[in-house]
Amino acid sequence: MVPEQDVLTVSSIWARLEQYAQQHRHEHLADMFEADKERFQHFSQSDCGLLVDYSKQRLNTDILSLLVQLADERHLGHWIECLFSGQRVNCTEQRSAMHWRLREPSTTGASPEVHDQLDAMGAMVDRILTGQWRGSQGDVITDVVNVGVGGSELGPLMAAAALHSSMPATGKRPRLHFASSMDGSQISQILHDLDPRTTLVLVSSKSFTTIDTLHNANTARAWLARAFGGESEAMMRCHFIGISSNAARMTDWGIQPQNQLMFWEWTGGRYSLWSAIGMPIALTVGMDGFRDMLAGAHAMDEHFRTRRWAENIPVLLGLVDVWNINFLNITARAVLPYDGRLKHLPAYLEQLEMESNGKSVSRAGKPLEYNTCPVIWGEVGPNAQHAFFQLLHQGTLPVACEFLMTARRYTEQMHSASAKELEGQHRLSNANCLAQSRLLALGERALDPKVALPPYKRYRGNQPSTTLVLDELSPRTLGALLAMYEHKVFVQAVIWGINPFDQWGVEMGKLIATDMLDVLADPDSASGLDASSMALARHIAGSSL
Ligand code: F6P
Numbered sequence: 001m002v003p004e005q006d007v008l009t010v011s012s013i014w015a016r017l018e019q020y021a022q023q024h025r026h027e028h029l030a031d032m033f034e035a036d037k038e039r040f041q042h043f044s045q046s047d048c049g050l051l052v053d054y055s056k057q058r059l060n061t062d063i064l065s066l067l068v069q070l071a072d073e074r075h076l077g078h079w080i081e082c083l084f085s086g087q088r089v090n091c092t093e094q095r096s097a098m099h100w101r102l103r104e105p106s107t108t109g110a111s112p113e114v115h116d117q118l119d120a121m122g123a124m125v126d127r128i129l130t131g132q133w134r135g136s137q138g139d140v141i142t143d144v145v146n147v148g149v150g151g152s153e154l155g156p157l158m159a160a161a162a163l164h165s166s167m168p169a170t171g172k173r174p175r176l177h178f179a180s181s182m183d184g185s186q187i188s189q190i191l192h193d194l195d196p197r198t199t200l201v202l203v204s205s206k207s208f209t210t211i212d213t214l215h216n217a218n219t220a221r222a223w224l225a226r227a228f229g230g231e232s233e234a235m236m237r238c239h240f241i242g243i244s245s246n247a248a249r250m251t252d253w254g255i256q257p258q259n260q261l262m263f264w265e266w267t268g269g270r271y272s273l274w275s276a277i278g279m280p281i282a283l284t285v286g287m288d289g290f291r292d293m294l295a296g297a298h299a300m301d302e303h304f305r306t307r308r309w310a311e312n313i314p315v316l317l318g319l320v321d322v323w324n325i326n327f328l329n330i331t332a333r334a335v336l337p338y339d340g341r342l343k344h345l346p347a348y349l350e351q352l353e354m355e356s357n358g359k360s361v362s363r364a365g366k367p368l369e370y371n372t373c374p375v376i377w378g379e380v381g382p383n384a385q386h387a388f389f390q391l392l393h394q395g396t397l398p399v400a401c402e403f404l405m406t407a408r409r410y411t412e413q414m415h416s417a418s419a420k421e422l423e424g425q426h427r428l429s430n431a432n433c434l435a436q437s438r439l440l441a442l443g444e445r446a447l448d449p450k451v452a453l454p455p456y457k458r459y460r461g462n463q464p465s466t467t468l469v470l471d472e473l474s475p476r477t478l479g480a481l482l483a484m485y486e487h488k489v490f491v492q493a494v495i496w497g498i499n500p501f502d503q504w505g506v507e508m509g510k511l512i513a514t515d516m517l518d519v520l521a522d523p524d525s526a527s528g529l530d531a532s533s534m535a536l537a538r539h540i541a542g543s544s545l
Contacts, residue, residue, distance in 0.1 A: 008497055009369050013070045020063050021327035028462050029058060030445035036060075045313050048299045048480035051407075051469040052313050056441040057320050057400075058328060058464045067319040068309045070495065076315070079494045084305060086266070090501035091363050097501045098266040099486065100301045102274035103294035103479070113264075121261050121276045122287040124241065128200065129173055129286065136234040139197045141174050145190055146280050147220060148204030149180040149212045152243075154351050155273025155482075156204075156280040158344035159293070162478055163285045165341070174200070176280050179220075182212035187219050196227035196239075203242045204277055206269045208249035211510070217253070243276045268501050270351050271486060289475045296479025304487045314484050317466065318491030321400070324464060325371050330398040334388075335378030338405040338433035341473055345404070346378025349485060356489045356500035363499050372496045374400070381405075382429055385436065392440060393459055401440060401465035404481075405433045408472040437465045 008014055033039050033055075043055035043064075059067075082089050086096040106115045127133040131140040146156060157178045167173060177194075179187040191199075201220045205213045224239055225231040233256075242255030243263070250260050261276035273281065274294060282290040300314075309315045324330040335346040357373035379387060381403065392399055410422045438446050443461020444453060453459075470477045493500035516537070519526040523538045 008074075008495070011070070011073055013066055013073055017063065017066050017070065017323070017327050020066065024058070024060070024063070025328065027058070028443075028445070029056060029441040029464070030443070030461065032058070032060065033442070045311055045316060047303050047307075047313060048296065048484075049471045049474075049477035050313065050480060050484065051471075052317065053467045053469070054316060054320050056437055056465045056467070057324070058462065059320065059323055063323065064310075064316075064319070067323055068315075070322075071309050071315060071319060071491070074495050074497070076309070076491065076494050079490075080305060083490060084301075089499075090268075091499050092502045092504065095501070096266045097268060097271065098264075099268065099271035099274060100298075100483075102263075102267065103297040103301065103483070105295070105298060117262055117276055118291075121279055121282065124259075124261070125279065125282045125287050125290075128283060131172075133200070134238060135197045135199070136228060136232065136238040137197045139195075141200045142198040143177060143194050144174045144200045144202060144280065144283055145177045145179060145187075145194070145220060146202045146204055147179050147187070147213055147216045148202070148243075148277070149182075149210060150351055150355075151269030151272050152204040152206060152210075152213065152277055153178055153180045154344070154348045155270070156278055158342075158348040159273060159278065159281040159478060159482075160284040161344050162341045162473060163281065163289065163293075163475055166285050166289060166474060173283055176283060178280075179216045180212060182215055184216070184219060187216045191220065191223045196224050199224070199239060201240050202279055203240060203244075203250075203253070203255065204279075205243075206245045206263070206267075206272060206277075208242070208244040208246045208253065214253070221254075241279075243279060270355055273482070285475050293475035293479035296474075296476035296481075297483035298479075299476075300480040300483035300487070304483075314487035315491050317484070318488045318495065320466065321374070321488070321492055322495050324400045325374050328398065328464075329371075330400050330464070331371055331374045332397065333374045333376050333400045333402060334384070334392065335376060335402045336381040336384055336404070336433075336436075337378070338381040338403060338429045339409070339473060340380050342404060343380050346376070348482075349378070350376050352485060353489055355503050355506070357492055357496070357498060358505065359496075359498040359500075362497045364497070368496070368498070370496070372498060373492070378402075381436070382432055385432065389436065392463060394456075399463060401437065401463065403433050403437050403465055403467040404470070405430050405467070406470045406473045411472070433467070437467055440465055 036042060039055045040053060042061060044051065044053045083097060084100060086098055088094050089097050101111045102114055104110050128141055133141050135141060146153065160176055177190045179190055203213065203217045224235055228235050236254050237256050237259065240255055241259045242250035243261045244250050245263050245265055247260055247262060251257065263272060263275035263277065267275055274297060278290060281293065304312060304314050335349055337345050353376050354373050359372055360368050362368055392401065409426045410419065439459060440463040441461055443459040445461060470481065489500055519529065519537045520541055523541045526534060526537065
């Protein structure tokens with residue numbers, strides 16, 4: 001049975017954390033490092049190919065102990081059991097959330113339907129990668145266009161980019177393209193450069209009703225039909241694969257049954273890259289690589305299920321975020337990968353975290369009296385240093401930062417002509433990552449005290465950060481990292497007493513947009529609109545204001 005959640009702010013532990021925040025609010029990280037020479041040892045954990053250093057977060061062992069007690073008080077252990085036993089933890093949609101089942105090894109004998117779909121996906125991937133899958137004119141497929149949005153794009157896009165250099169040299173893989181935006185800007189640009197004869201379209205949509213995706217898919221379909229002198233059974237068979245939880249809608253749209261890959265209602269869209277939605281990832285690293293990614297995620301699942309909270313990476317990072325958000329009032333977090341292969345990680349986490357925990361009503365339907373998910377954004381770290389690090393160092397707002405880097409890189413290019421230069425660039429990037437997190441934490445306390453600085457050159461420091469170091473960026477470590485984030489989100493949701501698995505906030509906008517289409521078609525017939533919407537609609541429609 002899913003435990004009921006009492007109201008958080010009456011908790012005695014919550015009150016003690018508030019007292020601690022008041023007492024320690026102005027304590028500086030420089031002093032914390034001075035006071036505890038073992039601070040890194042006390043505030044870091046390693047497992048699954050990840051090193052997580054949260055010693056630059058503004059907390060001490062007493063606060064961490066209270067946060068761990070808070071996790072117990074919020075029945076975190078029971079909630080984890082509910083999650084992994086398939087209980088309906090998604091209370092508003094009465095669904096379970098079993099993305100963890102997608103990466104359980106087949107040896108457990110669990111989820112035969114999951115492994116059937118994985119095998120079906122693998123068969124298609126192998127046919128494409130070996131050139132056996134042919135276009136309707138007999139050509140080998142050279143380009144695959146993934147048409148999908150949100151969780152049907154962000155995970156595959158991010159992981160395919162992250163693992164692009166992981167592909168075994170043997171396979172000649174197709175070029176991947178991603179079209180998501182409903183305005184047609186991406187699909188038009190992509191199709192402009194492609195050859196219809198050698199193009200395969202993946203229509204990825206859990207619901208198969210998302211208008212962004214259906215319009216992009218229709219545009220691709222018309223492009224192919226024009227190229228082939230009209231639509232045909234061969235065109236649909238050779239150039240479209242559908243990936244959805246709704247077979248009937250795929251069939252209605254024209255995806256042939258043998259080209260349909262399924263996943264399930266119990267997989268949330270933003271948790272679905274482990275399913276056939278992850279096909280672009282498999283086309284990048286091969287099915288063995290994709291299975292390695294699943295194995296890495298499964299290893300993190302076991303870590304999350306078995307480690308005590310004080311050694312449990314998703315629990316620790318979830319609690320640290322709660323401390324920053326609810327007690328230090330730091331409501332922004334910057335995700336800063338110092339490895340350009342993770343350039344899409346910030347956008348992926350924006351959906352995973354803000355669509356999961358951007359909630360203001362408890363599971364019991366009560367308005368919350370405390371903050372939940374922060375604003376999350378990010379950029380490749382070295383580039384962000386030329387964009388918004390000024391604000392991080394000398395602005396007025398507290399921002400928590402998350403640095404990511406890889407210890408080993410360019411091992412596969414070690415014999416290339418540019419190996420020495422690339423290794424030097426990797427080292428330079430990591431040096432900048434260390435320098436920035438140090439300066440953000442210690443401020444001018446990291447600089448030569450003998451040098452007097454004018455006000456505009458002062459560095460206040462005390463901006464908290466966590467640094468995650470991947471041994472190397474491989475399918476397995478990426479799988480562990482992403483599962484870690486999924487479970488961190490769940491930990492926060494349990495502490496806050498919210499449901500992380502629904503997203504009602506994105507539904508109404510879609511409905512209003514449909515009404516707005518009618519307004520744009522005939523602004524003068526519109527009624528009941530605010531003056532702004534009315535004037536803008538008229539302006540766009542070219543009618544008089
Ligand atoms: O943003 C709302 C949302 O439902 C996401 O949760 C989902 O990932 C995305 O739209 C796409 O949905 P679908 O995969 O059903 O097309």
